[in-house]
Amino acid sequence: MSKPSSSIFLSPSERSGKPKELFFIWFASNIGILGVVYGTMIVGFGLSFFQSLLAAMLGSLSFILVGLTSIAGKNTGANMLTLSRAAFGRKGNYFPTLMVWMSFVGWLAVNVITGTLTLLSLLNVWGLNTTSLLTVVSLFAFSLLVLLSNLFSQKVLVKAQTIFTYVFGLLTLLVIALLIPKTNWQALFQINNGDWLTSFLPAVSIIIAxxxxxxxxxxxxxxxxxHPKTSSQSVVMSVTLGAFFPLFIIMSAGILMTTSVPSLGTADNPINVISQALPSWMTALYFLTALGGLIPQGILSLKSARTNLQTLDIHVKDSTAVFIHAIIIIALPVYVLFFSQNFLGDFQVFLGLVGIGLASWGATFLVDFALVRREFGYDEKLLSNKAEAINPAGLLSWLIGIAAGLAFTNTSFFTGPFARGIFEDSSLGVLLAFIVSGVVQAVLVNVQSSKSRGVESGKMAK
Structure with missing residues (x-):
């Protein structure tokens, strides 16, 4: 691998991190109460208790994909979408970078919506009834909390995420401990198995998304x-387990709550509904815990979204970048809170559509990394502004995967021509997009390698 020598890569002095830091970053970012909503979504697919737990486990373990892409960052010191230029080309990378940026902005909006609903519920406990004015104030207050994280350096981020892990992780466990005794175990175990193909697989797919x-x-x-010499295996394990533990535990709590709070899966404000299963003395602490768990997710989403803007060659002042993101993460929640008023429905549509683009990108990147970059590395010229404009193999793999995923997807916005049978009203398009992009990329990379070997053989023969 060529040694990094430009601003594309972090300097050696900045690369002293240890795997445990990644564990805390991803643990803190997954202790949010949104995991409970995931749990209720799983049961909503008509799954039994055992199937629901299995779906939660497999969905949580999907963070191994993040762990695998993390190896590339550890090896080079470059950010995710800069590394993506090797697979797509400098200009070809604009399209997936824009899509990834939109996904992070979407996640920011989801966090702000959830945070706003949580803050409103907390204010209700303190005697303030929800009004349009109070909703707007809560929306601006939580948005400001997230936007202030723009001031965090990497060292401050690691320390903050470590604190969030211990404090809000323990508080979340306390909330779960209070909820478990309210579970109607008899009703839970009486739920029959859902179909493994038409119910279980779509549930896993939407959680992975x-x-x-x-x-x-x-x-x-x-x-x-x-640190460049950090074990790749340690990086993958730290990322995967850091996310797995809180996700699986909190999703499991959501699964258990479907018997004690049956209206959770259809509520406009699921955060408020959860509080109904808690003793009154715990309600305020629960909402504070939920808020604390949401902030780390917003911090990571904003940080990555801003990094992606730079990869798009959009270089603006920090204040301008913050303003751009502020407008978007306020406008989208306003639509959901005041016009759509269907948080869970909009959330599932968002997961499905964004998941297709991200799944295609992730598969293309990982296959390129496994078949090419692990052997030849990321040369600086592949990532700089002088890089090849378009890598046809990567861009074509990504687009074909997206087309395949959308063709088998049915949403409130459109219906794909093949969204029938097991694909109707399911999120299987996400898994299909991942598989198709991965297979196409593997085939095209091998074709390119064969042509290269043929050219070299021809030169040697001459």
């Missing part, structure tokens, strides 16, 4: 601070 695939575009953004 919101967990591993949802964050796959950010892996190297944080692993690039790792």
């Amino acid at each position: 919101g967990t591993g695939i949802g964050w796959v575009g950010a892996g190297a953004d944080y692993s690039r601070y790792q």
Whole structure:
């Protein structure tokens, strides 16, 4: 691998991180109460208790995809979408970078919506009834908390995420401990198995879209601070387990709550509904815990979104970048909170559509990394502004995967021509997009390698 020698890569002095830092970053970013909503979504697919737990486990383990992309960041010291230029070309990378940026902005909006609903519920506990004015104030207050994280350096981020892990991780466990006794175990165990193909697989697919695939575009953004000699296996394990433990535990709590709070899966404000299963003395602490768990997710989403703007060659002042993101993460929640008023429905559509693009990008990147970059590395000329404009193999693999995923997807916006049978009203398009892009990329990379070997053989023969 060529040694890094430009601003594309972090300097050696900045790369002293240890794997445990990645564990805390990803643990803190997944202790949010949104995991409970995931749990109720799983049961909503008509799964039994055992199937629901299995789906939660597989969905949480999908963070291994983030762990694998993190290896590239550890090896080079470059961020995720800069590394992506090797697979797509400098200009070809604009399209997936824009898509990944939109996904992070979307996640920011989801965090702000959830944070706003949580803050409103907390204010209700303190005697303030929800009004349009109070909703607007809560929206601006939580947005400001997230935007202030723009001031965090990597060292401050690691310390903050470590604190969040211990404090809000323990508080979340306390909330779960209070909820478990309210579970109607008899009703839970009486739920029959759902169909493994038409119910279980779509449930796993939608959870993967919101967990591993949802964050796959950010892996190297944080692993690039790792020491270059850090074990790749340690990086993968730290990222995967850091996310797995909180995700699986909190999703499991959501699964259990479906018997004690049956309206959770259809509520306009699921955060408020959860509080109904808690003792009154715990309600305020629960909402504070939920807020604390949401902030780290917003911090990572904003940090990666801003990094992606720079990869798009959009260089603006910090204040301008913050203003751009502020407008978007306020406008989208305003639509959901005041016009759509269907948080869970909009959330599932968002996961499905964004998941298709991210799944295709992740598969293309990982196959390129496994078949090419692990052997030849990321030469600086592949990532700089002088790089090849378009890498046809990568861009074509990504687009074909997206086309395949959308063709088998049915949403409130459109219906794909093949969204029938097991694909109707399911999120299997996400898994299909991942598989198709990965296979196409593997084939095209091998074709390119064969042509290269043929050219070299011809030169040698002459």
